[in-house]
Amino acid sequence: QAQLVESGGGLVQAGGSLRLSCAASGRTFSAYAMGWFRQAPGKEREFVAAITRSGGSTYYTDSVKGRFTISRSNAKNTMYLQMNNLKPEDTAIYYCAAKSATYNEYVSSYDYWGQGTQVTVSS
Secondary structure, three states, rough: OOOEEEOOOEEEEOOOOOOEEEEEEEOEEEEEEEEEEOOOOOOOOOOEEEEEEOOOEEEEHHOOOEEEEEEEEOOOOOOEEOOOOHHHHEEEEEEEEEOOOOOOOOOHHHEOOOOOOOEEEOO
């Protein structure tokens, strides 16, 4: 099993930046592909970005390409999401998730989830 804890959320003005972290414990971190998802009030949870077990490949939803960067440090058992040029529509609870097979964008395929961290972008 893996335990995941997100941090780094907060309130920021439009155009600002935040860096989210996801600290993992339990089974070997490098065994998992990882993803970031978000859920805005009244909306379904949606995919944001994913990264392979080695960190060699990444995948983003179109709305964050060029603004967000996903990365990981297997030595530190931590994944990151650098968010630049934030927009009000990025406001949501952000969740990190882990899966034991190839990374993808499907919520239902991830095995472990963190508790989420709130990101609020003011206009």
